[in-house]
Amino acid sequence: METQKTISTRASIRDFTGEKISDEEIEKLLRAAMAAPSAMNTQPWAFVVVQDKKTLKEIADHPQLHASMAANAGTGILVCEDTDRSYKIYGPQDCAAATENLLLSAHDQSLGAVWTGVDADKANLFRQWCALPDHIQPIAFIPVGVPSGAKEPKEKFDPQKIHRETF
């Protein structure tokens, strides 16, 4: 798929067939994620691939999370910041770039994915589920699977948000 088309046709996918994605597809997702830019090229990311059904169900059912689609997705990828590697305060930005690359790779491979937020309160839940050491900070959890149908992207282009030279 052409890059501009991949970007403009991506949408968050929350409905999945339940079919599991392959290890090759997962490797492609992670190769795309790790191709992201990072401050001082620190590449301060780490990923946990979650496929255990019990864990995915616990994540899906947890009332503090908005990740009910995780169980049916079959795979969830926890994007984490390795705080021992990140430069100044840029680690979360680097991980956000990696996350977007991962979402685009999913769409490019005709998979579905959705970014689910992990804030400070939710981080401890993932810390326990995934046995994260102290220097690994969860940033985003991405359920990925085979989409159960096509989804139209939202139209977001807004010329009013563009300023030239000064605001």
Ligand SMILES: Cc1cc2nc3c(=O)[nH]c(=O)nc-3n(C[C@H](O)[C@H](O)[C@H](O)COP(=O)(O)O)c2cc1C
């Ligand atoms: C930081 C962040 C946190 C998000 N958290 C959730 C979430 O917890 N659950 C969810 O279903 N979607 C979540 N989303 C997805 C947004 O709802 C979605 O990207 C937005 O509605 C735009 O739709 P689109 O991705 O289809 O363009 C999150 C997105 C971002 C960037």
